Amino acid sequence: MGLGSGLVLGTMVTVDEQLRARWQARASERVADAGHRTGAARRAVIDLLAREGQCLIDAQQIMAELRPRRSPASVYRILHELLTLGLINRFDSRDGIARYEIVDPGNHHHHFVDEQTGDVHPFTDARLDQAVRETAERLGVTISCHEVTLRGLEQPQSRLMAQQWRRDPEIVFVPGAR
């Protein structure tokens, strides 16, 4: 639910099938362009991330889902490749857990981390992205991406938990053409 200022928040509960197909196609293309063979292990990791990596998925979860066929070593190597190709982002939180998320202009959002529970909530905010664009302009720089993570405590009136995740089409952050 919008809060009247372009702020949209909540928990990602559904798989966006368009995003899934789009990212999957782009990932396969980039991996091939980079000279990697699209082997079964790469295919398995890409398929899993396209479906479950639309918001943060942690490394343990990825390993658990791909076991026993894929070894942690090969999965980590493939994750590293995808990072290098700019297809996923990695977030290292204070709990020491690495989480991954697919990169797609239509999937741009930020995160709030509840420091008490460790819960991570996605949200989008048109004003925040506007401020980022204006800052880049003032600095005289062209930015390809940005990440914003807010940390703190949810207040009793927080609506983070109650809302269903929904993207605000107006705030899609499209970086400079790649």
Ligand SMILES: [Zn+2]
């Ligand atoms: Zn996310």
Ligand SMILES: [Zn+2]
């Ligand atoms: Zn943003």
